Amino acid sequence: MTKGKISLVLRLLAVGSTAAAIAIMVTSHETAKVLNLSFNAKYSNTSAFVYFVVAEAIAGGYSLVSLLLSCMMPARRLVMTMDVVIAMLLSSSISAAVAIGQVGKKGNSHAGWLPICGQVPKFCDQVTGALIAGFVAAAVYLILLLCSLHSLLALKP
Amino acid sequence: MALDNGGKPAAVHESMPISKALSSRVLLALRLVAFLATVAATVVMALNKETKTIVVATIGSTPVTATLTAKFQHTPAFVYFVIANGMASLHNLLMIVVEIWGHKFDYKGLRLAMIAVLDMMTVAVASGADGAATFMAELGKKGNSHARWNKICDKFGSFCDHGGGAIISSFVGLLLLVIITALSIGRLVKPRPAALSPV
Numbered sequence: 082m083t084k085g086k087i088s089l090v091l092r093l094l095a096v097g098s099t100a101a102a103i104a105i106m107v108t109s110h111e112t113a114k115v116l117n118l119s120f121n122a123k124y125s126n127t128s129a130f131v132y133f134v135v136a137e138a139i140a141g142g143y144s145l146v147s148l149l150l151s152c153m154m155p156a157r158r159l160v161m162t163m164d165v166v167i168a169m170l171l172s173s174s175i176s177a178a179v180a181i182g183q184v185g186k187k188g189n190s191h192a193g194w195l196p197i198c199g200q201v202p203k204f205c206d207q208v209t210g211a212l213i214a215g216f217v218a219a220a221v222y223l224i225l226l227l228c229s230l231h232s233l234l235a236l237k238p
Numbered sequence: 239m240a241l242d243n244g245g246k247p248a249a250v251h252e253s254m255p256i257s258k259a260l261s262s263r264v265l266l267a268l269r270l271v272a273f274l275a276t277v278a279a280t281v282v283m284a285l286n287k288e289t290k291t292i293v294v295a296t297i298g299s300t301p302v303t304a305t306l307t308a309k310f311q312h313t314p315a316f317v318y319f320v321i322a323n324g325m326a327s328l329h330n331l332l333m334i335v336v337e338i339w340g341h342k343f344d345y346k347g348l349r350l351a352m353i354a355v356l357d358m359m360t361v362a363v364a365s366g367a368d369g370a371a372t373f374m375a376e377l378g379k380k381g382n383s384h385a386r387w388n389k390i391c392d393k394f395g396s397f398c399d400h401g402g403g404a405i406i407s408s409f410v411g412l413l414l415l416v417i418i419t420a421l422s423i424g425r426l427v428k429p430r431p432a433a434l435s436p437v
Contacts, residue, residue, distance in 0.1 A: 126384035129373040173369025180315040180370035191312040
């Protein structure tokens with residue numbers, strides 16, 4: 082039953098990438114002193130990054146639960162609907178984090194917002210790594226949706 | 239729904255056409271409302287522009303004014319918002335047309351599957367747009383004291399209001415799209431034939 086194995090591997094990959102994203106984001110922390118002003122950059126300063134961490138945690142937890150449940154009893158339509166909801170959550174969290182990250186990296190001259198990556202480069206790099214892991218998780222979930230749909234179609238008489 | 243009462247074969251065959259027509263009517267109505275919501279979001283955000291003239295300095299007796307504009311194109315998140323909601327409304331329109339007039343076309347029995355796949359992809363795209371736009375709007379409304387980013391909503395109130403309205407409308411459209419996706423997936427699995435039931 083290779084379809085089931087592909088689904089299990091994808092869910093395992095999703096658990097791994099969400100865990101990596103959370104770990105990298107939470108440990109990103111840098112303090113910089115610029116002209117007597119102390120710049121303390123943490124992920125919790127921005128609500129978008131907090132939402133990112135929370136959403137990845139929910140997705141990782143759901144992946145773990147569905148990994149265990151799919152071994153025991155397949156409730157395919159429920160799992161597929163929940164997969165859509167979690168994919169939506171992951172997609173919105175990565176989009177929000179990338180949007181705020183883009184403002185942090187390039188600034189927004191129209192609004193008078195200066196980029197902060199020049200002052201805290203290590204923080205920026207770690208956030209970029211976490212966002213890449215989050216993007217991998219979102220992509221994995223989209224592939225998982227297609228796989229579930231394929232396996233659902235195979236059930237049709 | 240007719241998919242759960244597999245006990246009586248005759249009753250299943252009688253009630254299936256009625257509940258199937260009702261569920262497809264409900265689906266069509268939901269798609270129509272979702273289409274209206276996403277079109278409203280696209281149009282309101284695309285036309286979102288505010289110009290403000292402020293006096294920067296005074297030379298002698300003539301004031302020197304500077305014109306500041308707030309447009310949605312200034313923020314990549316809002317550009318993505320407009321594009322994604324435009325795509326979502328096109329998808330909804332296409333699905334409405336297919337529901338009403340497309341029952342003759344069936345490509346190897348994959349019509350319902352294609353509809354479900356397209357629904358899921360649209361949910362993914364639209365949810366990304368909503369998330370990004372919400373957090374950019376929150377940044378514009380509250381600023382970020384840690385990064386020294388000032389809020390802009392106190393100067394451009396109308397821009398912020400219109401943007402907020404567009405985001406709310408897009409959220410309504412997204413919620414309806416999720417319900418529609420669940421219903422489309424539910425239509426994919428045919429009810430188990432009565433011959434297979436153990437009774």
